[in-house]
Amino acid sequence: MSKEIQNKQQGCPVSKETQNKQQGCPMSKEIQNKQQGCPMSKEIQNKQQGCPMSKVKQDSGESNVIAPKCPFGYDSQTFKLGPFSCLICQALLFECSRCVPCSHVFCKACISRFNDCPLCGADIEKIEADIDLQSVVDRFIDGHARIKRGAVDTDKKQLVGEKKTVIYGDVSLERGAFLVQQAMRAFRANNVESAKSRLSICAQDIREQLEVAGNTSELCSQLGAVLGMLGDCCRAMGDGSSAVAYFDESVDFLSKVQTNDLEVTHTLSVSLNKIGDFKYYEGDLEAARDYYFRALDVRRNAIKDSSKAPSQVLDVAVSLAKVADVDRNLDAEDTATEGFEKAINLLKSLQINAEENALEQRRLSVLDFLSNQLSKK
8 A cells, every 4th residue: 555545545545536436435434424324325226126025115194104214324225335335245244354454344255356455456465354343234234124113003083282193114124125135236246145144134034924924925925036046146156955945945935926926927937947957957857847847837827817028928938948958858859849839939929119129139049049959850
């Protein structure tokens, strides 16, 4: 670390370029004072498509319930960085590690890929575990959104001039959305251990709610989606047996949901296909075909019971191709050819709007693959 930077930054060796981008060192005392202890960057739109916990309660202006707020300003619906965030993966710190000598803190998995501090550029002489800070982060996660209040009798009429009874709402679902948000952020940054840890907490929260409320459609769909993501984490870590176990449990919970929600049926079919992929590469073709066909059945029923969205029709074509590919490997050539032809005809009849360019590119890619498969006959 150069002496010039030390003099300019007075103990916080963050480059000028980084300061402009982040509006100051994320742990600087000046920003902490301004934001009452929770230094957040400018709000960015959350791009977490398909978050299973994304439904957040809306409260009307006349409600006696005040929507709960995290004292640190973390919100499941917005993108914020705070004192407990890793500025590499932008998720909550996991296995906090402090760089020596600059003292900047990151997740262990994130900073281990660097030789120089990504914030200030100082040479990293060694990395030390920050057990005390990690303990604070863990306590924050454990207590986040655990505000419980008794219910208010909204039907009871209040006298004129009587002091209105106000309670703070329970934010258990917001806690789930928050944890999933953090997990997805970590997963995209290849910090898989962090993602798995956050998803495990979320899954445990939902299991506790299931014990009280029973197997409701909402809770089963949420748990099924989270378990599917845990399976993805295990697969990324090379733990195939655990991944299959999570996908199997995901299928079990999602199968209990009686709904026409296309997102739920898509998640169910994806979990079935992922188990089929594991069986396929293990050489168990009969089991792989069974899972692929179950996914195909789910997708066919989805487009039969609802409007035929192009993405759903494309999913059916992909499932037809998977089943046909296994049939060919099982020496059922005629059946395989029939499956490939059905998929091709389905894709050729599919009408996609001009603005859906990504979907059209996917359709053409799958169509090209299927045509090549037929030529191998």
